[in-house]
Amino acid sequence: MVSTLDAAHYVQAPSSELSETMASPASFKLLYFPIVGLGGTSRDILAYAGAEFESIFPGNWGEDKSKTPMGCLPVLFITGKNGKKVTISEATVIEQYLAKQYSLLGDNEYEETLIKSFHSTSYSIQNLFASTITWNQPEASPKCLCYFKANSLPSLCESLERHLQDNGNNGHFVGKKLSLADIRVSNMLEHFAQQPCADELIEILKKFPNLYRMRESVANHPKLAAWRKSEAWISTDKASRAFFENPFAFLS
Ligand SMILES: N[C@@H](CCC(=O)N[C@@H](CS)C(=O)NCC(=O)O)C(=O)O
Incomplete structure (x- = not known):
């Protein structure tokens, strides 16, 4: 699915409510290019966790770039059980948030x-x-x-x-x-x-x-093995190989 972006600003609302959204997420949308790249780890964690998530892709990146928090991808959209929405960005931050959410940060x-x-x-x-x-x-x-x-x-x-x-x-x-x-x-x-x-x-x-x-x-790992056999993973793996053959060809 192609995204309709409007995330130049982080969500402004009482942070306690947004924190609750992050602590009790209902679903996610991960916006990234249709390759594995810096979206791969987050997609793996979401698949491992059996979370409700959708991979979404930019429509026209030239136009969408300025509508992301930092002018780059990935961006994670979180819808909380409290009905509120939160947007977070930066690959490492997204990955560590998801890892914490799904108990992938060890025992202490x-x-x-x-x-x-x-x-x-x-x-x-x-x-x-x-x-x-x-x-x-x-x-x-x-x-x-x-x-x-x-x-x-x-x-x-x-x-x-x-x-x-x-x-x-x-x-x-x-x-x-x-x-x-x-x-x-x-x-x-x-x-x-x-x-x-x-x-x-x-x-x-x-x-x-x-x-x-x-x-x-x-x-x-059973969940990850199933995910990597999915059309969603195979298509991004294939697209990554094509992308890295000539990355400059993808710059417009
Ligand atoms: N600091 C960002 C950098 C992410 C980044 O470099 N993303 C690349 C794709 S891998 C991007 O958005 N490139 C498009 C652009 O910069 O216009 C992070 O760690 O998430």
Whole structure:
């Protein structure tokens, strides 16, 4: 469904009511481009939770951009059981809100902090990839990719591999259950698998079996496995691969 946007301003109402909306949501609409990208983790969490949600897409982004809170996507529209509506933006904020809502932030303050660290580092490296490879000048991008493959990616994978080992190599970063850390890092891996240079990146990732196992444990979670077999996920996965073949072609 295409969105009809009017979210340049955050909702202004007594914040206690809006907080109640967020604490007791009835349904969600996630506005993002029709690719996986920075919408993937939030869609995964909503699917995992069995929440009532709809993925919506911008109609004419040139016109819609100024009608979002920060001039970019994703944006999450929340309708509360109290009938009020809240709009929130920024991928990490949306993901952490949804993770809290659906008990994906561990069992205590310490686990939550570790989960947020894995969340943060996966977001950073995806940003690094986007800024130095996806959106770089064609003459600079290959050199950046060489550096990324030789340094940034193996270095992060070594750290992640070690933490998975420390946690008992049970397919999860923290404790014995699925968390935002697992979902976010596996989205990072899916993101790399959607790139034109996926084979080269996957060759590096294969050297890290714990990471590979963690990705499998997310993909095989019954709710997530069903979601990833859905037409909604398959179409965004396919569109992501087409998008990253030539991202500049999509700029108008
Ligand atoms: N700070 C934002 C950045 C999000 C972002 O860069 N979104 C991109 C898509 S992945 C976007 O909206 N691009 C269109 C534009 O900037 O006009 C966040 O973390 O959510």
